[in-house]
Amino acid sequence: MVTMPKAYLDHAATTPVSGEVLRAMEPFFSKRPGNASSLHAYGREAKEALDSARAQVASALFCSPDEIVFTSGGTESDNLAIKGACLANRHKGNHIITSKIEHPAVLATCRFLEKQGFAVTYLPVSKEGFVSPQDVEGAITQKTILVTVMHANNEIGTIQPIAEIGKIANGKGVLFHTDAVQTAGKIKTDVNGLGVGMLSLSAHKLYGPKGVGALFVRKGVRLEPLAHGGEHERSLRAGTENVAGIVGLGCAMALAQKGMENEALREQRLRDRIIETALSEIGDSWLNGSRQSRLPGNANLGFKYIEGEGLVLLLDGKGIAASTGSACSSMRLEPSHVLTAIGLPPEDAHGSLRLTLGKGTTESQVDHLLEVLPGVVRKLRKMSPMRKGLEWKGTEAGHG
Amino acid sequence: MADMYSKKVMDHFYRPRNTGEMKKPDAVGEVGNPVCGDVMKIYIKVKGGRIDGIRFQTMGCAAAIATSSMVTELAKGKTLEDAQKITRQDVADALSGLPPIKMHCSNLAADALHAAIGNYLKGAEKARAEKKD
Numbered sequence: 001m002v003t004m005p006k007a008y009l010d011h012a013a014t015t016p017v018s019g020e021v022l023r024a025m026e027p028f029f030s031k032r033p034g035n036a037s038s039l040h041a042y043g044r045e046a047k048e049a050l051d052s053a054r055a056q057v058a059s060a061l062f063c064s065p066d067e068i069v070f071t072s073g074g075t076e077s078d079n080l081a082i083k084g085a086c087l088a089n090r091h092k093g094n095h096i097i098t099s100k101i102e103h104p105a106v107l108a109t110c111r112f113l114e115k116q117g118f119a120v121t122y123l124p125v126s127k128e129g130f131v132s133p134q135d136v137e138g139a140i141t142q143k144t145i146l147v148t149v150m151h152a153n154n155e156i157g158t159i160q161p162i163a164e165i166g167k168i169a170n171g172k173g174v175l176f177h178t179d180a181v182q183t184a185g186k187i188k189t190d191v192n193g194l195g196v197g198m199l200s201l202s203a204h205k206l207y208g209p210k211g212v213g214a215l216f217v218r219k220g221v222r223l224e225p226l227a228h229g230g231e232h233e234r235s236l237r238a239g240t241e242n243v244a245g246i247v248g249l250g251c252a253m254a255l256a257q258k259g260m261e262n263e264a265l266r267e268q269r270l271r272d273r274i275i276e277t278a279l280s281e282i283g284d285s286w287l288n289g290s291r292q293s294r295l296p297g298n299a300n301l302g303f304k305y306i307e308g309e310g311l312v313l314l315l316d317g318k319g320i321a322a323s324t325g326s327a328c329s330s331m332r333l334e335p336s337h338v339l340t341a342i343g344l345p346p347e348d349a350h351g352s353l354r355l356t357l358g359k360g361t362t363e364s365q366v367d368h369l370l371e372v373l374p375g376v377v378r379k380l381r382k383m384s385p386m387r388k389g390l391e392w393k394g395t396e397a398g399h400g
Numbered sequence: 401m402a403d404m405y406s407k408k409v410m411d412h413f414y415r416p417r418n419t420g421e422m423k424k425p426d427a428v429g430e431v432g433n434p435v436c437g438d439v440m441k442i443y444i445k446v447k448g449g450r451i452d453g454i455r456f457q458t459m460g461c462a463a464a465i466a467t468s469s470m471v472t473e474l475a476k477g478k479t480l481e482d483a484q485k486i487t488r489q490d491v492a493d494a495l496s497g498l499p500p501i502k503m504h505c506s507n508l509a510a511d512a513l514h515a516a517i518g519n520y521l522k523g524a525e526k527a528r529a530e531k532k533d
Contacts, residue, residue, distance in 0.1 A: 384459040
């Protein structure tokens, strides 16, 4: 039997837990069931495991272990950073600066704070998706207590000038947070180089388990906790620690540091092949995001006259897992706020395709994608009443 | 995502019936808006008061494509009067249902069919009026 080639090209959504991570976690479910707060041997064993995971995460971020707070993932880290800092610093001011292309975990948190009396500036971005450091500088007022800008965008892959924004925020004495969920374990995330006071990350984006993440909180930064209870995580996050998950996160972070540059280069080469081949073989297509300052594994392509949900489902039928910023794939029926913010008209935002590569992505999977993609686009365009003229530059014209 | 769709929806999405532009149709109906991501165009040929030929072109999600395909199947061979009675609900039922969120936005195929029939009848009326003159 010939099995259909499969290609999981949705690593920005989630990644598989690596074997080594799984093996590191396994004992902490049954064999070592201790609660890290207990005094006995079981508890001490769990505490040691937490300490060692904390050191692994701290080492990857170039910070001190006592600056790491474990959470349930990226969303909680963003919530704790933003709400926590704003509630702890409301005596100093009520103004937050962020961008229009942040993850919903940041945007929805900011909108919640607006209802609580905070004022939020949502900075626009350039066509390539960049926040301008000058815009950040111009937006800072006496009342600004937090700047939060993501390290790299989850949809279009644009890597922000975080270090420059950090210099500005620090120069004005404003706390700076970055959501590094898409970059941690993929590119260097040195909290000192970036100049951030807080940084969010999530394990399942870097071959660790779902349901665990971390927030870097620089020494001296005051946060109001969101979950009240015991004195876990320096009283910033009450609740018995997810020991197995945290061990998994620590292991995944340590593994990611090994060979990070080589893996980034490998994915970048595959990514560039996808971008170049797709754009040259399929007419009326474009790249969303920046060509240069881009996540190594992210290709976000736009195709005119078609709609992304159909694209994703037809690719799924060919064994390829991808995603889209199309409205029809979301429950809100609005095109992606990111694609809208970079200036795409809604009709073009509907035809986007996000392909995100990872450690498991092979050359032959990319071959398979590039074999299938032109035909899939062509099939949908043949059905589309929006098509104008001939859009094929490639050799596919006679087929399908 | 594919999970929220019935087998019938997926069948009509993967193998849509009666697609493509029709040369010299008797009437065309077009609904939707590219801004919303859904545009449907239905072409009909009418013979002896019946829909003799029908084709569609749709830009939209899987539900939009499947409903377009299904409405062409439902309308084929029907009298104009019967075809006009095909409702959005009939189309959704014939597809074993649609996800609730898609019932409104992507279920415009019946509207496109009615628009095509309406345009045909207007054209026919105009032709009669011109004959009388």
